[in-house]
Amino acid sequence: MKLSLLGDIQLPRLPVPPLENTMQKYLKTLQPLLSDKKHDEVKKLVDKFAGENGLGRKLQLYLLDRREKLDNWAYEYWLNDMYLNFRNPILINSNPGMVFPPRKFTTILDVARFTARLIDATLDHKEILNKKALPIEKATSRELGQPLCMAQYYRILGCCRIPGKNRDSQYIAEIVQEQDHPSEHVIVMCRNQQYCVPIQAADRGRLTEEEICAQLLYILNDAPCQGNIVPIGILTGWKRTLWAEARDELMRDEHNERNIDLINKALLIVCLDEALPPAFNCRLQKGGKGFNAGNRDESNLAHQMIHGGGSRCNSANRWFDKTVQLIISGDGACGLCYEHSMAEGVAVIQLLEQLWKHADSLGDPAEVLSLNISHLPPPERLEWILDANDMKRIEEAGEVVDNLVKDLDFQVFRFIGYGKSFMKSCKVSPDVYIQLALQLAYYKLYGKLTATYESASTRRFLLGRVDCIRSASPEALQWVMAMSQPKEDVNNKKVTFHLVSDDRKYELWCEAVRVQTQEMIDNILGMGIDIHLLGLREAARETSPTAASALPDIFTDESYRIANKFLLSTSQVATTMNSFMGYGPVEPDGYGASYNPKNDQIIFCLSAFWSSEVTSTSRFAQSLEESLNSMQVLLSRRNEA
Known part of the structure; x- marks a missing residue:
């Protein structure tokens, strides 16, 4: 056992799974993907x-020794591989965007007050x-009540990603222990300009809400001028490499260096935006209607939060390196863009929902008019x-960003046929249910399965983040093949039959559910294969007597690339x-697919690239709707029987 860095709660270290187990699971993972x-x-x-004499056993011992020496043997490996080594732009490719229900603003005072x-x-x-x-969260299933690591909750405010030429790094704000009122500031961005707003100072204390509002009003009036x-x-x-080089050049001037330091250390960034044109991403949106801001639909709002348009x-009007960027626009659109390397969505969502509920609890902001500050x-x-x-770099960066933005095929799809209440009535975890629906939707479009990533929290362990739930199992393949069998005519008559009976489909469904459920449990209990495989690969690099790039055959073979080419990247x-x-x-050529199951509907955020000749969020949404409906028919018949 190991003491948590954030209190007296004892958390175990992340285990190193048995080598034989990981190898068996890896081979099974590859079954649906290879001939x-x-x-x-x-x-x-x-x-x-x-x-017995393989390199894997030596590397396993290396990882076991590393586990004894470090709080989390995999954290650095995982952080570098998942985020900091990434060299492409982080907007769209890495940073998520979050959309909140729009507000009703009448004046800029409403915007400033909120x-x-x-x-x-x-x-x-x-x-x-x-x-x-911060209260320690506890596991709600599988070893009910086990404490969860809270470290990432302390790496959100005041933190920033730093671009590097070969690898990025992180600025992580220290948690102040002695001072009750340390100095704090936020950066407010408006009309592509940055304003530093001190909101707490050691010499004069904390600004009131009215004082903060007055500072925001000043910015809203000053920026357009x-x-x-x-x-x-x-x-x-x-x-990332180009941004790192540009940043180094900027910081040769001490004035610029100070600006960047202020941004790095800001509590968060507030982006006071202009509304996107209603025609941006104009398309026929599938599914039930959600909310809108002015004439803008949910997909338009999501584009604003993910990349700004x-x-x-x-x-x-962004600083994409900053962990938290609150986004507010005058037409009432509200949301978040966040840099992902510091924390998972659950920690950021919890903070943001807390802030929004606080704002909602105080009534109409227009009621307070006393702002004589x-x-x-x-x-x-x-x-x-x-x-x-x-200036040349800024122009070139703008071209790259604009091309990325134009290429993003994004759709918010609200499936309103049913939600997690029906799934639970089928005695199936909603997450397992939706993962199998995604497999069926993909198979119906492409006639095969693909490597699928779903994040699984490993917060039961010290400094735990996520491992990968792989949903494309052999059992899932057997089930989706059965569900996709065509109907055939009998002697040219109108009577039709399925090549696979409903009873058989249900048997295959139950087996796919069982395997997917076990995969989920294995991951949250630290027995996933992806972190372990990554550790073995990095251990091989660190212990190789020759070039650092020398790797065992299993990591250089094409199969490893196929296993890690996630054409379906998903997350609840x-x-x-x-x-x-x-x-x-x-x-x-892949899809992003996040989902938010509600009692009576499921909100999907589907993404692809227009430049791909094989993907389309519209076609995927259609296939997903058909898949969810066919699953309901199958399971409803079974429940009625």
Whole structure:
């Protein structure tokens, strides 16, 4: 056992799964993805690697020794591989966006008051963090009541990702222990400009909500009056190595260096946006209607939160490296863009829902009109010292961002046929149910399954983040094949029959559910294969007597690439409010699919790239709807029998 870094709660270290178990699971994972001949070839590679004299056994001992020495043997490996080594732009490719139910703003005072409430509530939360008084969450299933690691909850406010030429790094704010009122500030972005707003100072204490509101009103009035604004924020949406080089050049000037330091250390960023044009991403949206802001639908709102709409809209009104960017626009659209390396969605969602509920609990912001605040200095507008090379980089970054934005095929699809109440009545976990629905939808479109990623929390362990639930199992393949069998005519008559009976389909369904459920349990209990395989791969690099790139055959064989090419990247993002979170695909020909199951509906956020000749969110949404309906028919008949 190991003491948690955040209190006296004891948390175990992440286990290193038995080598034999991981190898067996790996071979099973590859079954639906490879031909029988290729699978036999891979089995020989695995047997060689994990055999009595194989390199795998030595690497396993290396990981076991690493486990004894570190709080979490896999954390650095995983963080680098998942995030910090990533060299493409992080907007769309990495940063999720979250949409909250729109507000009704009549004046800029409404905007300022609501935003001030969010900032004020953020300070309340930061005080709890400084005291390390955040309640410890407990597991709600599988070893019920087991404490969960809270470390990532302390890596949200005041934190920032730092671009690097080969690998990014992180600025993580220290948790203040002695001072009751440490200095805090936020960065407010408006019309592509950055304003520093001190909201708490050691010498004068904490600003009131009215004082914060007055500072925001100043910005909302001042920003439109500024001319010749350089959209420097667009650089944060560039490729990571190029952004790192541009940042290094900027920081040669001490004025720019101070600006970047203020942004890095800000509690969070507030983006006061302009609304996207209603025609942005204009398309026929499938599913039940959700909310809208003005004439803008949910998909339009999601685009705003994920990327801002391009350089001519709000993409330069961002700092994509910052962990938390609250987004508020004058037409009432509200949401979040967050940098993913610091924390998983559950931690960020919990914070944001807390802020929104606080703002909602205080009534109409227009009721408070007393804003005669004259004793405060105005917010500081950050000014940048730029040369011709900086301007060229900004232009090039804008082109990259605009191309990414244009390429994103994104759709919010509300399935209103049923929700998790029906799934639970079938005695199936809603997450397992939806994962199998996604497999069926993919198979109906492409006639095969693909490597599928679903994040599984490993917070039962110290510094635990996630491992990968792989939903494309051999059992899932057998079930989706049965569900996709066509009907055939009998002697050219209208009577039709299924090649596979409903009873057989149900048997295959039960087996697929059993396997998927066990896969989920294995992962949350630290027995997933992806973190272990990553550890073995990195251990091989660290212990290789030759070049650092020397790897065992199982990691250089094409099968390993296929196993890790996630053309279906999925995640359950549950919320207590009528909000949702989405993100882009992780592969050029892949899909992103987040889902938020409610009692009577499921909110899907589906993404792909227009440049792909094989993907389409419209076709995927149609296939998903058909799959969910056919599953209901099958299971309803069984329940009635």
